[in-house]
Amino acid sequence: MRPLFHPSIEDVTVEQILHALSDPVRVAIFAEIVGSNCPQNCSTFLSVSERNIPKSTLSQHFKVLREAGLIHSERHGVEMRNVSRCQEINERFPSLVSGIVNAYKLQCQRKRGGNEKRKGAKKR
Amino acid sequence: MRPLFHPSIEDVTVEQILHALSDPVRVAIFAEIVGSNCPQNCSTFLSVSERNIPKSTLSQHFKVLREAGLIHSERHGVEMRNVSRCQEINERFPSLVSGIVNAYKLQCQRKRGGNEKRKGAKKR
DNA sequence: TGCATTGTTCGGGATTATAGAACTATGGAA
């Protein structure tokens, strides 16, 4: 099994970051990792935003987040521990990631609060 | 020819915005539209970031930007005038778009400044 | 050694993106 690839921070691009976070599952995972203060393993997210994600898909999602430079993954025994690389990214691109995560949280709040008032919630 | 669709601002999602701007051509176009103070037409971008884009592809790119809620397009005679919807988006998602555009500009500066020092620039 | 747990890789079917060709819409010029 090939070792995990983590890009060095100067190779990280805005486009990669945006692409990684443009997926509803990945942005949910990332927001959770950013928000929690202990490392999260992958299986935590087998159920995310009311959807069940197959673990092969989940593995791909983590790979995308990792190779975009958004998270750092480290093996601890049988599980993988993931932490965000926000600090590094903030030095290079100030307020990029925080802007995205804040917007995402706002959107989540709105969705929750609005479900009663709105006629029909959109599915995807 | 069907009329252009512009989503109302409350239907705009973070994911759509990130997806739209995760493409190198689209983010370049959008940054240019945001930075200029007069409306830009599509053909301005037949050549963007040292690449020639076929106009059918360009049309698709504008459609993506438009349907993500990032730009407003209006016909003026034979041409289409595009302006950003930053103000509206900022009200809903403060500092999302500005964070992205600033990061993108930083990246452009770095790329220009670093070309002499770096060994080889990556192509895509 | 055997097995449970966690995650990766492989392979295909489904979806999405790209770009050439044909088309539409508008504004002049003849």
Add this chain to the structure above:
DNA sequence: TTCCATAGTTCTATAATCCCGAACAATGCA
């Protein structure tokens, strides 16, 4: 009017990506 030039859109076929089940690899423990 009719014709043509310009600016974009739509259609279509190919190419690239994404998704997920099945098989596999790595680790820890009984």
